[in-house]
Amino acid sequence: MKEHLPYKISHLYLHESLASPTLDSSTHGHYLVFWWRSVALAHFFIEPGQEVTEEQYYQKLVAVLEPSLLFYGAKPAANWARFVVERDVTTLSAFMNPLFEAFIPSSVPAKLPVSVVICTRNRARQLDQCIRMLQQLTCLPAEIVVIDNAPSDASSCEVVARFPDVTYVKEPRAGLDIARNTGVAAANYPIVAFVDDDVLVDPLWIYQVYQTFQNPEINAMTGLVIASELETEAQEIFEKHWSFNRGYTDVLYDTSFFTKHLFHGPPVWEMGAGANMAFRKSVFEKVGLFDEILDAGAAGCNGDSEMWYRILSHGFGVHYNPRAIVYHEHRRELGNLKKQIYAYMRGFTVAALLQQDQVPKANYKRRFYKYLPKHYLRLTIRGFPRYRSRNLTLWAEMKGIVAGFFYYRRNKQFSTALRHKQPEPGRLLKTA
Incomplete structure (x- = not known):
């Protein structure tokens, strides 16, 4: 059996350097994620054993950056590609900074009125890591609520006890959507954001979630999910074929999207992932709560996408905001x-x-x-x-x-x- 080789994930910040990274692929592949300051722009894979020349690297880089830069306002005939190839950071910065001025805050509030809900079960290590990261954000949520879903031990409760400002709620009925509904009821703030216990969140995640809902037409949002490791074959398969990553440009899902796809059923599963989603709490009064016959402990999954479907069918909007970023730990075993x-x-x-x-x-x-x-x-x-x-x-x-x-x-x-x-x-x- 052919040995599986891992992928090294590298985050490359183009405002700091345009030099090509070391791309030795003899013992591992590469997964390169490109940023302009706090905005993720694109990614590409280099397979194990694949040789990529410097010229090929910059050709790939320009190709994957183009859709994002066009979205953020670059003109098709602009000279930015030449600045990238020539590694001219100074001139590229003069071009890029105005494009991103409205999307990269110069300062953010210390805290915003957002409730973060973490649904968990018997995953103390992941939960501890997730809470610690949430409490170290540049912009903090007003509250963190942990829903302990039908636990078989006290490990989650013991983790939360170490964080006095985190609310613990035990939900004895098994089922992810049951836990989500318990979280909605426990939330005290008008925006309810959900994260999985196996994600780490970007420092500006709460700020970006809150900004999304400044548009009164938006009642739900999803965000960008980036893999946190690609060490095993299972993780590679998931990221390449089942990825939570929905791209690097905003998408507004509204009534027109819904009606356009009625002929073969709106593909609401393409809108995002439950690992990174948020809602106006008031929308649940209009469309109902999560359908509890779905998701873990019941049908299997898709309680999140069914909720997005219901929101769209009621005429409300859902925004995919790729600047609201989390990092997901994929399952390691086949x-x-x-x-x-x-x-x-x-x-x-x-x-x-x-x-x-x-x-x-x-x-x-x-x-x-x-x-x-x-x-x-x-x-x-x-x-x-x-x-x-x-x-x-x-x-x-x-x-x-x-x-x-x-x-x-x-x-x-x-x-x-x-x-x-x-x-x-x-x-x-x-x-x-």
């Missing part, structure tokens, strides 16, 4: 990855069928009966006989889809009541 992908596809199936129940014109059945069979037949043929890399999870995916159909048929009658469940009435929100 067995755990396959379980994760099985849960994703099971939850995807249940959520899509529930979404079609809500809006019958959302033709998700077209995806199941027309697109997906062709898709998996093509992957099965292409992967034969060795089924490596992307194809290692094919069987888990197909089993997840079938399991999702059966789960939906058994449980769909419980979903409507759960979707219309409201937050606790009369709860006074703090604003500062």
Whole structure:
């Protein structure tokens, strides 16, 4: 069996240097992430054993930077590419700084009225690391709430006890969306942000979350998720084929997006990841809480995307803001990855069928009966006989889809009541 080689993740800050990094790929690959100050702009992979000349490096760099720079206001015929290739940081800075002036704050408040909710279960190490990072941000949340979801030990409670300013809530019923709903009820501030316990957050994360909601049309947001390590084959497969990274340019999802895709079912799973999302607390009063038959402990996954779907179907906007950044620790073991992908596809199936129940014109059945069979037949043929890399999870995916159909048929009658469940009435929100 061929030995798997890891990838080294390097964050390169172009305002500091345009020199090409050392790209020895004999013992590992490279995953390069490019920044302009606090704004992530692009990334690319260099595979283990792949030789990249300096000229090829700068060609790749210019190509991946272009979409972001066009979004931030650069003109197609601008000279920035020449400044990059010539490694002229001074001239490039004079070009770039005005583009990013509105997006890079010169100063930020010490604290903002945002509640951060962490749903966790028996993961003391990750939880401790996540809380410590949240308490060291440049801009702090007004509160941190930990929801301990059906724990089998006291490890999470013991971790939170070390942080006097963090609120601990034990939720005895198993299920991620049950925990999320408990977090919504416990939150005291008008913006509720969720992070997974296995993420680290960027120093300006809270500031960027809060800024997103200064647009009154926005009722939910998602943000950029960057891999924190790519040491194992499972982590590589996930990042290359199932990544939470949705790109480096803003996307506004609104009614036009929703109606445009009704013919084959709006692809709400493309909007972001539950590892980095936030909501106006008031939106739950309008659209209901998370559907508790989805996600961990139930259907498998997709409670987050089903909620985005419901928000869009009610005519509200969702903003993907790539300047709100977290770093995610992917599962290291192939067995755990396959379980994760099985849960994703099971939850995807249940959520899509529930979404079609809500809006019958959302033709998700077209995806199941027309697109997906062709898709998996093509992957099965292409992967034969060795089924490596992307194809290692094919069987888990197909089993997840079938399991999702059966789960939906058994449980769909419980979903409507759960979707219309409201937050606790009369709860006074703090604003500062």
